Amino acid sequence: MTTAHSPLSFSTRIAHDADLHASFISGWQQDYAQLSCGRYFGRLDEVCTGRVQLFCEYASCETWQQCRPAPGRIWFGLPAPGSGASLRFAGQEVAPDSVLICPGGDEFFLRTPPAFTIGGMVVEQDLLEACCLVRYGHALPPLWRQSGSLTLTPVACRQLEQSLARYLDAARSQPEQLLSDKWQWQLADILLQALATGTHAPAKRRSHLGWVEQTCRWARVPDAPVASVDSLCQRLHVTRRTLQNGFHQAAAISPLGMLRALRLGEVRRALSSTQHAGQSIQDLALAWGFGSASQFGQDYRRQFGETPSQTRQAMRQDKQQANADALPAKIGITI
Template sequence: MGQFAALRTRKIKGFEELNEVVLGTRREIVQLERGKITGELTHATIGDLPVDMATFNLGIRTRGGSHRDRIGIGMLAASGGRAMRSTYQSHPGDVLVTQPGSEHENRYYGGASVIVVLTSVTDIESSFGTEGPMSDPALWRRNHFKGNAETISEVIPRLQSLLGRLDRISLSAAAAEYWKRAVIEAVTANIVAGMPSERNGPLPSALRIVRQVEEYLDARAADAVHISEICSQLHLSRRTLHRAFHEALGVGPIAFLRDRRLCAVHTALRAQKDIQTISDVAMHYGFQNIGRFAGYYRQLFGEYPSETRQRHTAA
């Protein structure tokens, strides 16, 4: 892995090891169900973003304090039985937000899998600075947010897959920044849905906004750029960005950014002589699911990535 991502995974052989579910916090664990507890702890960093995951097979009670400097966003990825986090009954996909220095008490029956992302105030301001209430950490004090079917079927597997790949890929600083923003967006999607919407106002020139976005992307031509970075740097809300792209180009900004990244992959595959695997090139440009990436690539260029590389390697 590159210097901008790190991963450490170890097996759980006793409940005591669950004291370290989230590094930098303190907690007390009591095993509630009989049997040999097993599972796995994963500690990762993407850029400067800590991401922790724990999977265990038996019921436990956990009590302790949150991180003293960072806001914890904990997603219940799976549950073997009833899960009580704080005073809320949680289901897979639900998100619990813990403020810095706060106390918590959770109970899991039948085992569970939990993903915890530790965001800083700077992360929130950078990711949501143009989204009105979302940029104020104080408004996150409503600390339990319900998940939905998309969270369970799409977001959780994507997060788990990304964490599983961090020890097999090398990320540049720019790629790490992209994936850091993607993780924050994934775990906060339910929070965004629960916040008040931005007010509707007159839309500035749609074409001017699109040109500003393209100029910013051109200056970062070799990098994958997350939509939250564009909004932050150009001081645009997501709603304004979506309206501008649909009005000026007839497509949304996410589809437009994806096609630009696919073009960057195409150029990279033509230029490289098998220095990197196709999977690594795709990951650098913000594509994690290789099967889905290959499908997008073929739809746009009429051939698979391997065919592009083979044609230009043989040339």
């Protein structure tokens, strides 16, 4: 899903569905899958000024996120302190006081823990290059503009977090100030000073992440046979123990746990879509490999905190409300 930029906007959006939540960040292509059980709650506070985009995002449940920032920019992510051992970026554990980096147009994968908050700064690369030349006398170093993570000093990380919070607060009260070149230059300069304290986290084997990516692709093919750990091992040419360990390292979840969560999520997406409004719940469940209607109903309710019928009814109510108000469904509160 992609949402377009506006010249200047500040918004707060609320979602009770991971798939909807994925559509919130302006200019990004994203897909979120809910991994843990329970009712989902997501929130995004975001300001877009043209050259700079700032946001703070919260998700109540564990998720698997596939994200692609807008081209021509660089994303810098700041996980909240104490995010936990299950946080993964690009299939790797994230050290405390880290900033996550991805250039626009590239794809990254994020595995988030429960009750997860992350701040985001998305800055035009040309602005960062110009600011770096003035402050340091050289071009933007490769480690500051390529996918990976930097571990900052604790002081620099806290200062960067405070700056992000301060600018988001200012956007609520005096958004017109955020359009000034001076403000955007100051923000870029603060970011570069923090990056200068960073040390690069060495990359580990990417094959584990590749196994997760391939499994996710298979899980999202409707009418495909329900996979087992043994069948995944055969297709990926690895042993059961190697596959289990690889999934734990790259995604902090078991292979079957990932398959189950993704397929339940696909059923939920179909139930929320007008395209499948004429199909029965049982037919949709069968299409995604759930042969027992009673077991599917139990699994679905445990995963999402509601029945499939409640999901479909909520979709219809949202559509009716959108038609009545001439606003997108479930957009939440926009300031």
